[in-house]
Amino acid sequence: MKKPSKISLLVSVTVIFFVIFYYSLKANNKNNPNIMLNKPLPAIELTSLVNTNLKQELPLINRDKYYLINIWSSWCVPCREEHSILMKLKDKIKIYGINYKDKKTNATAFLNKLGNPFYFTGSDKDGSISIEIGAYGIPETYVVNSQGLIIFKHVGPLNKKIYLRISEIIK
Amino acid sequence: MISNLGAVLLIVSFLTTCSTLFLYIKNNIIQKSSIYLQFFLFYKVSFYLILFSFFVLIACFAISDFSIISVYENSHTDKPLFYKISAAWGNHEGSMLLFILVISLYGILFLLNSKNINDSLRACTIFFQSIIQLIFLSFLIFTSNPFSKIFPVPVQGLGLNPILQDPLLAIHPPFLYLGYVGFSLVFSLLLAALILKQYNSRWASIAKKWIMLPWSFLSFGIGLGSFWAYYELGWGGYWFWDPVENASLMPWIASTALIHSIVVMEKLKKLFAWTAILTILTFILSLFGTFLVRSGVLNSVHAFANDPERGVYILFIITIITLGSLIIYILKFPKESVNNNRFALFSRDFSILLNNYFLIFILTVVIVGTTYPILLSVFTGETISVGPQYYNTILAPFIFIFLILMAIGPLMKWNGNSPILMKQKIFSFFIVSVFLTILISLYLSGYNFIFLLGVLCSVYLIVSVFHEIVMNKKIFFTKHNFSRLFSHLGFGLLILAITLNHFFSKEINAKLHLGESFFKQGIKINFLKSESSKEKNFEELFGIYKITKDNKTFILKPSVRKYKQPQQFTSETSIQRDGLSDVYIAMDYAGDPSMGMGVRFYYNYFIRLIWISFALITIGGIASFVRRGNEKTI
Amino acid sequence: MRNIFLIILFVFFIPAQLAMASAEREINIYKNIRCLVCQGQSLNDSNSDFAVDLKKVIKKKIINKETDKEIYKYLTERYGDWILFDPPLKKKTLLLWALPLITLIGGLFILGKRLVFHLKQ
Numbered sequence: 001m002k003k004p005s006k007i008s009l010l011v012s013v014t015v016i017f018f019v020i021f022y023y024s025l026k027a028n029n030k031n032n033p034n035i036m037l038n039k040p041l042p043a044i045e046l047t048s049l050v051n052t053n054l055k056q057e058l059p060l061i062n063r064d065k066y067y068l069i070n071i072w073s074s075w076c077v078p079c080r081e082e083h084s085i086l087m088k089l090k091d092k093i094k095i096y097g098i099n100y101k102d103k104k105t106n107a108t109a110f111l112n113k114l115g116n117p118f119y120f121t122g123s124d125k126d127g128s129i130s131i132e133i134g135a136y137g138i139p140e141t142y143v144v145n146s147q148g149l150i151i152f153k154h155v156g157p158l159n160k161k162i163y164l165r166i167s168e169i170i171k
Numbered sequence: 172m173i174s175n176l177g178a179v180l181l182i183v184s185f186l187t188t189c190s191t192l193f194l195y196i197k198n199n200i201i202q203k204s205s206i207y208l209q210f211f212l213f214y215k216v217s218f219y220l221i222l223f224s225f226f227v228l229i230a231c232f233a234i235s236d237f238s239i240i241s242v243y244e245n246s247h248t249d250k251p252l253f254y255k256i257s258a259a260w261g262n263h264e265g266s267m268l269l270f271i272l273v274i275s276l277y278g279i280l281f282l283l284n285s286k287n288i289n290d291s292l293r294a295c296t297i298f299f300q301s302i303i304q305l306i307f308l309s310f311l312i313f314t315s316n317p318f319s320k321i322f323p324v325p326v327q328g329l330g331l332n333p334i335l336q337d338p339l340l341a342i343h344p345p346f347l348y349l350g351y352v353g354f355s356l357v358f359s360l361l362l363a364a365l366i367l368k369q370y371n372s373r374w375a376s377i378a379k380k381w382i383m384l385p386w387s388f389l390s391f392g393i394g395l396g397s398f399w400a401y402y403e404l405g406w407g408g409y410w411f412w413d414p415v416e417n418a419s420l421m422p423w424i425a426s427t428a429l430i431h432s433i434v435v436m437e438k439l440k441k442l443f444a445w446t447a448i449l450t451i452l453t454f455i456l457s458l459f460g461t462f463l464v465r466s467g468v469l470n471s472v473h474a475f476a477n478d479p480e481r482g483v484y485i486l487f488i489i490t491i492i493t494l495g496s497l498i499i500y501i502l503k504f505p506k507e508s509v510n511n512n513r514f515a516l517f518s519r520d521f522s523i524l525l526n527n528y529f530l531i532f533i534l535t536v537v538i539v540g541t542t543y544p545i546l547l548s549v550f551t552g553e554t555i556s557v558g559p560q561y562y563n564t565i566l567a568p569f570i571f572i573f574l575i576l577m578a579i580g581p582l583m584k585w586n587g588n589s590p591i592l593m594k595q596k597i598f599s600f601f602i603v604s605v606f607l608t609i610l611i612s613l614y615l616s617g618y619n620f621i622f623l624l625g626v627l628c629s630v631y632l633i634v635s636v637f638h639e640i641v642m643n644k645k646i647f648f649t650k651h652n653f654s655r656l657f658s659h660l661g662f663g664l665l666i667l668a669i670t671l672n673h674f675f676s677k678e679i680n681a682k683l684h685l686g687e688s689f690f691k692q693g694i695k696i697n698f699l700k701s702e703s704s705k706e707k708n709f710e711e712l713f714g715i716y717k718i719t720k721d722n723k724t725f726i727l728k729p730s731v732r733k734y735k736q737p738q739q740f741t742s743e744t745s746i747q748r749d750g751l752s753d754v755y756i757a758m759d760y761a762g763d764p765s766m767g768m769g770v771r772f773y774y775n776y777f778i779r780l781i782w783i784s785f786a787l788i789t790i791g792g793i794a795s796f797v798r799r800g801n802e803k804t805i
Numbered sequence: 806m807r808n809i810f811l812i813i814l815f816v817f818f819i820p821a822q823l824a825m826a827s828a829e830r831e832i833n834i835y836k837n838i839r840c841l842v843c844q845g846q847s848l849n850d851s852n853s854d855f856a857v858d859l860k861k862v863i864k865k866k867i868i869n870k871e872t873d874k875e876i877y878k879y880l881t882e883r884y885g886d887w888i889l890f891d892p893p894l895k896k897k898t899l900l901l902w903a904l905p906l907i908t909l910i911g912g913l914f915i916l917g918k919r920l921v922f923h924l925k926q
Binding site for chain 1: 462466467468479482483487490493494497498501502545549
């Protein structure tokens with residue numbers, strides 16, 4: 001191979017590597033929260049926080065609307081931050097809350113103080129329900145459609161941007 | 172304030188380096204020796220400026236000057252002085268300054284140790300070294316200035332992470348840098364030789380020590396990191412094929428191939444191309460490792476300052492250095508040298524060539540395993556993990572064959588040999604090794620096929636080394652043989668120790684209440700009592716455990732620490748020696764305490780032999796450059 | 806007499822062996838699963854809340870006699886292949902396993918050519 005062609009080959013290969021690794025910096029290399037997108041929500045049974053005889057099964061059957069699932073707890077600081085957004089969403093969409101590894105007294109005090117955006121609040125004392133639906137870091141929010149498919153999932157506290165996104169989805 | 176002094180020093184150093192380069196380029200044609208003196212002087216000045224700048228940074232940390240962002244983020248008045256100082260290089264900006272200091276230091280070391288080399292080669296080497304220095308200085312000053320200020324000045328710092336307050340962890344980065352950053356010098360030396368048409372076997376003779384020095388530091392640094400992980404992290408393991416560990420292993424593998432290659436180049440004037448490419452590859456891999464670790468593309472226990480923006484700069488730096496060096500190689504490589512590349516099948520040089528193929532294969536596996544998750548996420552958006560099983564499965568058979576090669580290779584003569592004597596040795600070593608393997612197997616009742624293979628191959632290498640030492644007692648202490656024999660012996664012992672450790676270590680997880688005992692696999696663990704104590708920044712709860720194994724008793728005192736600022740729990744291991752093995756225990760602090768205290772117990776079989784092997788490998792490396800050898804004047 | 810002896814053997818030793826084997830299996834599963842809220846640690850090595858909870862869930866599944874494959878499927882359905890440390894043999898990891906093989910074959914090929922060249926001389 002002649003020298004100029006060697007050099008051009010070298011330059012092209014190097015530039016390709018640069019571009020690939022450049023994109024790797026932008027790419028999401030942590031856990032992909034989209035793994036469950038458009039997959040059915042695993043079946044779970046929530047026991048109400050306030051009345052242990054009251055149960056709720058999810059996903060809902062025979063519904064024609066979207067609904068939200070939000071995993072939260074009173075000791076979680078980002079949950080406090082996103083609470084106002086949940087209150088805003090409350091009027092647009094039904095929110096099912098899963099109270100994660102929390103004390104009933106603390107959870108109810110939290111809701112009394114900051115408002116209750118949940119249509120139903122279930123309790124997940126040992127974290128197994130959250131694991132069943134693929135959560136790993138609270139707060140987490142799911143948008144489920146009428147066929148029981150998860151069409152949106154967000155890990156971490158909700159913010160304005162996500163609020164707008166959810167509002168778009170549920171129109 | 173002195174922080175301003177530090178920043179000023181950096182800038183002046185930057186300007187001095189620029190002047191150095193300018194002076195070189197301007198006076199390239201002039202051969203006057205006085206120009207060289209001036210040139211070297213400028214370079215020395217830039218070194219001292221960087222050195223003082225580094226001292227200034229340390230001083231700022233020592234006095235807790237929180238007006239500087241890096242001090243604020245990484246230090247705290249309650250930190251012991253030693254850790255305040257080590258925090259100076261324990262963060263991104265400070266460690267980049269150390270990085271540059273090492274580049275400059277190697278340049279100075281070269282200047283001081285190259286009096287017998289012609290000035291034009293020296294100057295050209297320093298020229299390239301200055302370019303590298305300048306590139307990283309610009310990166311430092313413009314994107315990662317360690318002396319950046321913050322206003323208003325905070326009263327207290329943020330950096331009191333207890334896990335980072337460990338003596339071994341503190342000195343680990345400097346050793347690694349003296350290792351892989353040190354390869355910058357032989358890189359510059361190569362480019363200088365190519366340009367000045369001095370790339371030949373005499374160059375190889377000079378360059379050898381500038382590979383051995385960083386290689387020894389790197390070997391030691393990797394061993395130190397492994398040792399620290401074992402003692403501190405509490406998982407009983409010493410190597411996890413963690414991406415950050417791999418980042419330091421990659422230049423190590425390439426430089427090991429380079430060492431062997433350059434020996435052939437010096438002795439037989441062959442493998443010119445291999446040596447050049449490996450020199451460039453080693454340095455590029457060092458930079459690539461730096462990129463992987465700092466840019467945030469990797470997810471590992473060693474979470475360093477993850478900043479994708481800086482990653483782009485480092486990536487760009489790697490690209491231009493790669494392009495520049497390879498273009499020089501393509502344009503200036505002496506074509507005639509290739510004609511010499513003839514090999515006899517049963518010659519030492521051919522076995523070194525074979526050895527290089529093996530090392531490149533191993534290197535490829537490590538690179539693929541480390542970067543595959545990154546590349547996959549770029550192309551498909553999906554993420555996977557590549558765990559230890561991938562590396563162990565693929566590499567084990569090759570390492571076994573490699574061990575045999577390491578044993579047989581040195582038996583052969585350069586350029587060809589007398590096969591009869593060699594075949595006798597190969598065969599007799601085999602007999603002895605099989606015999607020893609059977610002994611070991613019976614003693615330990617180990618009959619697993621892979622275990623036996625691992626023992627056989629490593630013992631084979633060890634036997635061949637001992638044979639050579641015994642047969643050649645007189646010339647054993649020539650620098651060259653001592654070095655190779657020690658390092659090869661160390662490597663053989665390392666694989667033997669890893670094999671023994673893998674198959675005969677024991678791990679027991681149990682939950683014990685106070686006074687309870689647990690018996691499993693011939694080991695009894697008895698939770699005797701607990702004690703608590705209070706230190707300046709943490710409370711400690713000790714568990715006293717009695718371990719009984721084979722009629723031997725050990726008392727271990729692991730603990731859980733609760734730090735106050737920031738609030739954090741750590742688990743401290745307790746380790747006792749049992750011959751070459753360790754009795755090792757750590758407590759779990761999570762989980763329901765009413766179920767008992769969780770403990771993880773490990774019997775780490777022959778783990779101390781692993782540390783001894785690392786030491787032998789390093790000593791072998793150091794031995795090769797400590798004594799002045801027969802390097803020729805060019 | 807012999808039968809009684811065998812029964813004693815069966816009752817005491819074999820469950821113990823099975824218990825040891827199953828405890829080892831449990832640990833091996835934990836070692837293969839990534840703790841998602843930690844940096845690079847496995848479930849076995851982590852004390853975080855998430856790791857403890859997930860271990861409980863897995864332990865229940867082991868007691869329910871689920872196989873390793875079923876447990877891993879449960880986890881990857883919810884968390885992606887990333888949660889497993891050992892890369893699975895799927896279409897997307899084909900290249901991961903193939904690249905070393907390609908390198909090996911390529912190396913052997915080049916080496917072979919060289920050997921043939923020398924043997925001819």
